[in-house]
Amino acid sequence: MSRTPVIAGNWKMYKTTAEAREFAAAVKNELQNVSGVEMVVCAPFTTLSVLQEALAGSKIAVGAQNIHFAEEGAYTGEVAPRMLTDLGVRYVIIGHSERRAYFNETNETVNKKVQAALKHDLVPIVCVGEDLSEREAGQTFSIVETQTRAALAGIEAGQAAGLTIAYEPIWAIGTGKSSTAADANEVIAHIRKTVAELYDGETASRIRIQYGGSVKPENIGEYLAQPDIDGALVGGASLAPDSYVGLIRGAVK
Numbered sequence: 001m002s003r004t005p006v007i008a009g010n011w012k013m014y015k016t017t018a019e020a021r022e023f024a025a026a027v028k029n030e031l032q033n034v035s036g037v038e039m040v041v042c043a044p045f046t047t048l049s050v051l052q053e054a055l056a057g058s059k060i061a062v063g064a065q066n067i068h069f070a071e072e073g074a075y076t077g078e079v080a081p082r083m084l085t086d087l088g089v090r091y092v093i094i095g096h097s098e099r100r101a102y103f104n105e106t107n108e109t110v111n112k113k114v115q116a117a118l119k120h121d122l123v124p125i126v127c128v129g130e131d132l133s134e135r136e137a138g139q140t141f142s143i144v145e146t147q148t149r150a151a152l153a154g155i156e157a158g159q160a161a162g163l164t165i166a167y168e169p170i171w172a173i174g175t176g177k178s179s180t181a182a183d184a185n186e187v188i189a190h191i192r193k194t195v196a197e198l199y200d201g202e203t204a205s206r207i208r209i210q211y212g213g214s215v216k217p218e219n220i221g222e223y224l225a226q227p228d229i230d231g232a233l234v235g236g237a238s239l240a241p242d243s244y245v246g247l248i249r250g251a252v253k
């Protein structure tokens, strides 16, 4: 089955509303005629509304970088799924390694967030990946497998098929040290095998699995040429309009 690649920028904690508007104005027309790739920008909560407005009529979808799993409640500082769909947001990153490392996200909270996102028709981009010591100890496959199984617990096949997983080796994030395309493909194929074991071959062939970690316009083509890599989750290189456009052009080559 052929899967449409999804290229998602993750702006992390960068850009004011004025900067987001500037970005949207710069990329909107440039990418108007692109087809064969899904384009997403995952922005800070404070810029979602202006981005949604500034990108209206374009093919670029807006995503958030986190959600809370509750419908609503006394959770100071948190944002509920309904607040995102209210803005027209389509995607949400869940379980990014920075959230697991700095904000106590666990496999259990990741699963609750995936369930909450799906309940509200948000497309989760679920992040999995090993750190350097785990990689050196030969635990890469078992770490991504455990994270994948935990994230998908209680999710039905039909819903699992529609979500996106991002494999991001932690040692490759923002370091300039990217995984080789062949290595990334091997891990992603293992994640796909895990999905096949959890569900069936059909679900595994439909689910999209991205690579993330120091992806740039210059190397995105190598990743997308791999059979199991269905796109990229990009941090640093998604911030500048030229670079974002370069990533998309590199993905459709």
Ligand SMILES: O=C[C@H](O)COP(=O)(O)O
Pocket: 010, 096, 168, 172, 173, 174, 175, 176, 212, 213, 214, 215, 233, 234, 235, 236, 237
């Ligand atoms: O979510 C994106 C990743 O953390 C990758 O970040 P990076 O492209 O800056 O290495």
